[in-house]
Amino acid sequence: MEAAAHGTTTISPQLAARAERGDLLTLGMEEEYLLVDAVEPRGVETVEAVLDEVPEELRPSVQHEYLRSQIEVASPPQLELAGLYAAMSRLRTGVADAAERAGSRLVAAGAGPAAGPNSRLVDNPRYHRMREQFGDLAPGQGLCGTHVHVSIPDPETGVRVLNHLRPWLPVLQAAAANSPLFGGHDTGYASWRSMMWERWPTVGPTPYLHSHEHYLTLLADLRASGAMLDEGMLYWYARLSANYPTVELRMGDVTPTLDDAILLAALARALVTTLLNEVRSGAEAPDVPHPLLMAAHWRAAKDGLEGLGLDMASREPRPAWRLLRQLVAYVRPELERYGDLELTTVLLDRLRSRGTGAARQRALLAKGTPVAGVVDWLARTTRGET
Template identity: 60%
Template sequence: MSLMPTTTDRTAGLARGALTLGVEEEFLLLDARRPAPAPVVDDVLERVSPALRASVRHAYLRTQIGVAGPPAGDLDALWRSMSLLREGVADAAEAAGARLTAIGACPLTGPDAPVADLPRCHRTAERFGPLAPGHGLNGTLVRVGVDDPELAVQVLNHVRPWLPVLHAVTANSPFYQGIDTGYASWRSIMWERWPSVGPTPLLESYAHYRHLLDDLIASGVVLDESMLHWHARLAPDGSAVELRIGDVCPSLADTALVAALVRALVGTAITDVEAGLPAPAINQQLLSAAHWRAAHDGLEGLAVDLVNQRPRPAWHLLRRLFDLVRPQLERHGDLEIATVLMSRLRSHGSGAARQRASFARHGSLDGVLAALTEATRG
């Protein structure tokens, strides 16, 4: 049974001119017969149905695969398209002798996976070396349509204080190399090795954004605009704000909640910008500390309250975020489903908490990965 209300019920509350919403997700490919990564992305891609092929792509390593849903005007449409992609790629993976698994980082030991056989991936490996050891770091990207670049840059400034909270929500990689790392999102710690990863700086204007990007490309720190991995950035074609702040979510319900909150946060930021409200001047070092805390504690621990610079239970800050963006959730017709999904998240815990609970039940990572594979297909 779907958690989503019917389209008829939802579109009655959907505002004209609603912000469009898109999601990209990356997944781990595991061998279907044993707990081991499977470098079979090319085989999987060959088996994806023609109807979905344009939305499925290589990631960086051959043990990963990515999907990108089309922009949607409402959460129901996004849910349907992402469900079709998850199910379709899971079917293709099974036909190739693999399992599609939504996990931030592979928890198994073994030799590093080879990069995907694409010129860009080989160029990246030659330039940056072994910055992505293992079998891939799998994240979630949420894209919200904002086609005015000056407005979009101001949105980036306004959303900065809330991204660590969303970072905690997505934590889904506590295990690595066969052990519990003590972090809720070990992927985040590994991801920070890349020189272009980190909190978005406070930006003066779109010209400032472009100037920084051009300088980074000239320095060799990034190959091109698509390698700018700030936690929030502009889409390379200038049509949207993109937030890439955490692990791939274990279930589509988690992804939908994050997407709804991100769109509502962007909508709230637009309202504040248009009202002439200044963006909070959050210290960059403190913002980095808040993201580290989110990666370490996840949703079940403490988070840094960037208003008063003190630790607070992460759930308290998530509830504060929900209350802040409630008008935008209502405007987009997402309030009912977001409320249901928040309750579900509260009951089930974050992906990291679910992995640890599964490990406690099964006593092995095999059981954890089996449960995640089932949740991925959903």
């Protein structure tokens, strides 16, 4: 629930110069994970022991999350997709190793798949204030998402990009769906995390914003209302980062494979860059009605990519995969310019053949795999073993 430190990175002078000119946008990623027992599939409160086992060189990029059965990592900002892949691979492997040394396992799932006791809060004054103000809005073992940061030239431009992003986020949410199970049963949703997450008062689609001043006024009004304690509790599906010069896309579950996470990051940067070009050309963002966006995000949570999505142009249901293909076609020129098209195509084909995390979990259940076996698969997949 708090942004982790972005850290530092080493990039070539040529790429750094292009980024400085605004030719290329940097990107970074945060992932939240569950910690489960080494033998049973239930969540365990081992975050302190895991942090003690994290290698020193990774420690600046790893931190607590809201509950003691969760942990979060954040990559340094990157210009190259391969660099992001390498950074996140080191973090996933390093934290998974640390979890095993602490007697638990690292699981990339949007919500706790297996039944078990509710986890206690991390002993953090801010989290205690949140519990006092908002009560038990985070039951279970934790809700875990993926956040992608893409750099922007200034906040005013960032606000205009947020307006243009609104119609595209449901299909990215569908692609990340990875929480069909909760408490040991199939919820009927591809992303049950999305449904539980929406109980917080500031979760939802980004409203249409008239200016950066309007954005700041809304934040002040929300704080005054008591709906959030600070800017870090602005949980819109896309927002300006409170800590970095980025827009932050935060509508998706954490994905079981790093492949799926990197695909999401590549599409996010290409989309933000494409929309930045529209902003600079003077194009107005479509003012999609808020109830329609809510319906589209509900549809994404319900079906993932394996069912229907809501086409924001026609306002009619369409196969979700068709909508994702449309997004890829829309941002293809920027994927090519960044040199990301080849890898994105490979990752997209893998997602198509394997299905989302939600689909893969359900495929295991359909074969008779028990929930404990699904959690074992998630732990091995998080490490990159499947």
